[in-house]
Amino acid sequence: MRLKTVIPLALALALLCAAAVAHAGTYMTRSEALALAFGEGVEIGTVQLFMTEAELAEVAGESGIRPDSALYTFYVGKDGNRVIGYAAIEAATVRTHPETVLVALHPDGRVRFVEILAFFEPEEYLPSRRWLKQFRERSISGRLRIGDDIHGMTGATLSAQSVTRQVRKTVAILKTYLARAE
Incomplete structure (x- = not known):
């Protein structure tokens, strides 16, 4: 193959690969996520929960995941x-790149909905809204x-x-918080 043919093909392949890598990003800001979780005009505060060793063990037993x-x-x-x-914004590494999810919860701890806020793995690995509705x-x-x-x-x-994790x-952490508040 001639060099004049190889260089444009290599350039085209490099651009194609770059387009495949530019696959992900942030879909929603924290403010937008909280507005989605609670609606407009709702007072939004934060609760900082500092769990004891016993509570960390309880969460791990309930969920199968020990909090970091x-x-x-x-x-x-x-x-x-x-x-x-309630709502929580959770970040984790999927394979090699992060994802961030919003978990919106009813006052009794049941899941209202789950939304992907950011996803940096290839787009084909992004969970669909239909799949997220299972929660x-x-x-x-x-x-x-x-x-x-x-x-x-x-x-x-x-x-x-x-x-799912x-x-x-x-x-499980909200259940611990609600039990403490009783």
């Missing part, structure tokens, strides 16, 4: 004195797992596992 830190932040939506829900109205249980209540995603197993951990 004893400190955890929940956003709390209030209408006057009434709590209308709605779920609470922490042994069945909140892929293969039980949650169906896997063909071709995106690591993404599905990552989101994030939801399980968040729901």
Whole structure:
């Protein structure tokens, strides 16, 4: 093959590869995510939960995931004195790149919805909204797992596992917080 032919082909291949890598990004800011979780005009505060060693062990037992830190932040939506829900923004590494999810929860700890805020793996591994709907109205249980209540995603197993772990951990931590508040 001639050099004049090889250089344009190599350049085209490099551009194609670069386009494949420029696959991901941030889909929603924290402010937009919290507005989605609680609606407009709702007072949003934060709760800093500093878990004891016993609570960390309880969360690990409930969720199968030991939190990386004893400190955890929940956003709390209030209408006057009434709590209308909680939300957590969770980040994790899927394969080699991060994803960030919003887990919106009812006041009793059930999942309202899950939303992807940022995803830096290739787009084909991004969980679909349809797949994320499986988490709605779920609470922490042994069945909140892929293969039980949650169906896997063909071709995106690591993404599905990552989101499921994030939801399980968040729901278990909120359960710990709610038990402490009683």
